[in-house]
Amino acid sequence: xxxxxxxxxxxxxxxxxxxxxxxxxxxxxxxxxxxxxxxxxxxxxxxxxxxxxxxxxxxxxxxxxxxxxxxxxxxxxxxxxxxxxxxxxxxxxxxxxxxxxxxxxxxxxxxxxxxxxxxxxxxxxxxxxxxxxxxxxxxxxxxxxxxxxxxxxxxxxxxxxxxxxxxxxxxxxxxxxxxxxxxxxxxxxxxxxxxxxxxxxxxxxxxxxxxxxxxxxxxxxxxxxxxxxxxxxxxxxxxxxxxxxxxxxxxxxxxxxxxxxxxxxxxxxxxxxxxxxxxxxxxxxxxxxxxxxxxxxxxxxxxxxxxxxxxxxxxxxxxxxxxxxxxxxxxxxxxxxxxxxxxxxxxxxxxxxxxxxxxxxxxxxxxxxxxxxxxxxxxxxxxxxxxxxxxxxxxxx
Numbered sequence: 001x002x003x004x005x006x007x008x009x010x011x012x013x014x015x016x017x018x019x020x021x022x023x024x025x026x027x028x029x030x031x032x033x034x035x036x037x038x039x040x041x042x043x044x045x046x047x048x049x050x051x052x053x054x055x056x057x058x059x060x061x062x063x064x065x066x067x068x069x070x071x072x073x074x075x076x077x078x079x080x081x082x083x084x085x086x087x088x089x090x091x092x093x094x095x096x097x098x099x100x101x102x103x104x105x106x107x108x109x110x111x112x113x114x115x116x117x118x119x120x121x122x123x124x125x126x127x128x129x130x131x132x133x134x135x136x137x138x139x140x141x142x143x144x145x146x147x148x149x150x151x152x153x154x155x156x157x158x159x160x161x162x163x164x165x166x167x168x169x170x171x172x173x174x175x176x177x178x179x180x181x182x183x184x185x186x187x188x189x190x191x192x193x194x195x196x197x198x199x200x201x202x203x204x205x206x207x208x209x210x211x212x213x214x215x216x217x218x219x220x221x222x223x224x225x226x227x228x229x230x231x232x233x234x235x236x237x238x239x240x241x242x243x244x245x246x247x248x249x250x251x252x253x254x255x256x257x258x259x260x261x262x263x264x265x266x267x268x269x270x271x272x273x274x275x276x277x278x279x280x281x282x283x284x285x286x287x288x289x290x291x292x293x294x295x296x297x298x299x300x301x302x303x304x305x306x307x308x309x310x311x312x313x314x315x316x317x318x319x320x321x322x323x324x325x326x327x328x329x330x331x332x333x334x335x336x337x338x339x340x341x342x343x344x345x346x347x348x349x350x351x352x353x354x355x356x357x358x359x360x361x362x363x364x365x366x367x368x369x370x371x372x373x374x375x376x377x378x379x380x381x382x383x384x385x386x387x388x389x390x391x392x393x394x395x396x397x
Contacts, residue, residue, distance in 0.1 A: 047169065048169060048170070051165070051166030051169040051170055052166075052170055054165055054166065055164040055165055055166055055170060055172070055175075058112070058162070058164065058165065059162065059164075059175050059177070061112075062111055062112045062154070062162045062175070062177055063177055063179075065109065065110070065111040065112065066111050066116070066152050066154055066177045066178065066179040067152075067179040067181070068109060069105075069106050069109035069111060069116055069152045069179070070150050070151070070152040070179040070180060070181035071181045071183075071395055072105045072106075072109055073101075073102040073103075073105045073106045073109075073118070073150040073152065073181070074102070074148055074149065074150040074181040074182060074183035074395065075105075075183045075393055075395065076101045076102060076104075076105040077098045077099075077101045077102040077105075077124065077148040077150060077183070078147065078148045078183035078184060078185065078393045079101070079393050080094060080097050080098045080100075080101040080148075081094065081098055081126065081145065081146075081147075081148055081185075082185055082370075082372065082390065082393065083097075084097065084098075085370045085390075086369075086370045086371070088238070088239055088240070090142045090143050090145070091126045091142045091145035092142045095126070098124065098126065098148060099118075099120040099124055102118055102123075102124050102148070102150050103117070103118045103120070106118050106150070106152060111152075111154055111162070111177075112154075112162045112163065114154070114160065116152050116153075116154060116160070117160070118150065118151075118152070119158075122151070123150060123151040123152070123153065124148065124149075124150055124151075125137060125139070125148070125149040125150075125151075126139070126142075126145050126147070126148050126149075127139040127145055127147055127149070128140075128141065128144040128145055128146055128147065129146060129147035129182060129184040129396055131186070131396065134396070134397060135397060137149055137182070146184050146185050146186065146187075146390075147182055147183065147184035147185075147396070148182070148183055148184075149180065149181070149182040150180070150181055150182075151178065151179075151180050152178060152179050152180075153178040154176065154177045154178065155176035155177070155178060156174065156176050157176075161174035161175060161176045161177075162174055162175045162176075162177055180397075181395060181397070182395070182396050182397045183393050183394065183395050183396065184393070184394065184396050185372075185390040185391055185392070185393055185394075186378055186390065186391045186394075187385040187386045187387070187389060187390055187391075188378065188379045188383050188385055188386075189345055189373055189376045189377065189378065189379070189386055189389055189391060190292055190293045190297075190377045190378075190379035190383055191290065191291050191292025191293055191299065191345075191376075191377040192204070192279075192284075192291045192292070192373070192375050192376055192377060193375040193376075193377060194281050194284040194285070194375070195280070195281045195284070195374075195375055196281075197281075198280075198281055198282075200281070200374075200375075201277055201278030201279055201280050201281075202278050202279040202284075202324070202374065202375060203278045203322065203323050203324055203371075203373075203374070204261060204274075204278060204279045204323070204324045204325070204326070204345070205274075205275060205323040205324065205325050205348075206258055206259050206260070206261050206266070206271055206274045206275070206279075206304075207245050207246075207257050207258050207259070207325060207364075208257050208258075208259050208301070208303075208325065208326040208327065208328045208340050208342065209243070209245055209257065209325055209326075209327055209328070209346075209366075210327070210328055210329075211327050211328065211329050211343065211344070213243050214243075214327050214344075214346065216243070217241050217242070217243045217367075217368060218241075218368070218387050220241045221241075222241045222242060222243050223241065223242055224237045224238070224239065224240065224241045224242060225237070225242065226238070226242055226351045226352065226365065226367065228240070228320060228349060228351065228367065228369075231320055232320070233319060233320060233351050233352070238367075240367040240368050240369070241367065241368075242351060242365050242366065242367045243365070243366060244363045244364055244365050244366070245257060245325070245364040245365075245366055246355070246362060246363065246364040257303075258271060258303065258304035259301040259302065259303055259304065259326060259340055259342075260287075260301065260302040260303070260304060261274065261279050261283055261284075261287060261291065261301065262274070262279070262282075262283035262284075262286045262287055263283075263286040263287075264302060264336075266304055268308070268310040268311060271304070271310075271311050271314075272310070272311050272314045275311060275314040275315060275318065276314050276317060276318065279291075292377055293342075293343075293379075293383065297343060297383050297384055298329075298341050298342065298343055299326075299341075299342040299343075300339055300340070300341060300342070301326065301339070301340045301342055302336070302337075302338070302339060302340075303331065303333070303336065303337075303338030303339065303340055304336060308355070309355045309356050311355075312353055312354075312355040312356065315350060315353045315355075315364060316353045318350060319349075319350050319351065319352070319353065320349055320350070320351075321349060321350075322347055322348070322349050322369040322370075322371040323347075323348055323349065323350070323369075324345050324346065324347060324348075324371070324373060324389060325345070325346055325348050325366075326340070326342040326344075326345055327342065327343060327344040327345065327346055328340040328341055328342050328343065329341050329343050343384055344384050344386055345373065345386060345389055346368065346386055346387060346388055346389055347368065347369045347370055347371035347373075347386070347388040347389045347390075348366040348367065348368060348369050348388070349366065349367060349369040350364065350365070350366055351365045351366060351367055352364075352365040353365075368387065368388045369388060370388045370389075370390065371388065371389060371390070372390050372391070372392050373389050373390065373391065373392075374392070376389075376391050376392075378391045378394075
């Protein structure tokens with residue numbers, strides 16, 4: 001009875017709770033204030049880091065745009081240089097066209113929503129580029145020029161630096177950027193790749209010319225009685241001297257210069273097709289070996305029995321059109337057994353064809369024609385350069 005009364009008294013006794021003092025209340029307020037300050041500092045830091053990251057990304061994108069613009073402008077300008085060469089002009093004669101081509105392409109490639117402008121005197125250079133001396137541009141001899149170098153400058157100096165989004169936060173309002181690109185054509189062609197598509201062909205004429213005659217043409221020791229301009233062949237001089245692919249002797253009895261670029265013993269139909277449309281991918285397969293010079297700079301091609309009146313219409317059909325011919329140094333064997341040693345490929349155009357009548361009146365007159373060799377194999381190692389055959393324009397630095 002006594003124990004239960006004691007337990008009841010204890011149960012009814014009020015529980016004492018700790019008293020909250022004013023000092024504890026102040027401590028909680030301080031903690032809340034510190035957290036707020038820390039949050040403000042953290043948010044500010046994140047904003048600064050985000051601003052830096054965004055501007056850094058913008059700079060990288062703009063840097064790529066500047067380089068892309070320089071590449072495109074250099075390529076366009078170099079093609080303009082080649083067009084001048086085709087017309088028989090040296091680089092100085094087409095300087096304005098080259099400058100215009102580079103400037104037009106640059107203006108169409110925006111950098112950070114701005115169209116770059118080029119200074120013709122400071123930003124566009126022409127010269128001779130040698131792959132064995134990378135980076136150098138020889139400006140001494142305009143007749144040798146094969147390259148155009150373009151500088152694209154988005155800098156504070158020309159008031160075109162790239163504006164940044166968060167300059168007020170980072171303390172950096174703009175960024176100067178610049179890029180340089182060089183595009184060039186080369187004449188060190190060691191052969192040809194097989195066309196990628198079945199419908200594509202190589203513009204190679206299956207008729208070879210001896211090196212001695214070709215060198216006389218290049219040295220202007222032959223005649224210049226034809227002129228080619230605006231798609232028309234007329235009488236008169238145009239600065240490109242001529243020779244005949246036929247009836248020039250080859251030194252091989254029973255052979256007048258036709259070569260097999262395909263299966264052995266090409267028929268007249270094969271020659272006619274190749275004259276009109278070029279060398280096909282199937283021809284390259286049928287050849288049985290690559291159409292490329294060996295380590296000695298030579299390529300052996302089998303000969304046919306020669307040019308005949310059976311292909312005169314096809315030859316006449318391509319008058320004025322640029323074609324590639326093989327140049328040989330020697331030939332041995334007779335007729336279909338003749339083997340030509342090819343050492344160079346060159347660009348030519350046919351001007352006149354006559355393959356009927358007396359032998360002394362027959363001729364297949366050609367002149368050099370600067371042209372781009374599609375699917376050409378570019379060789380950096382020193383080989384015999386072509387005079388009038390170029391690789392497609394390529395970026396070199």
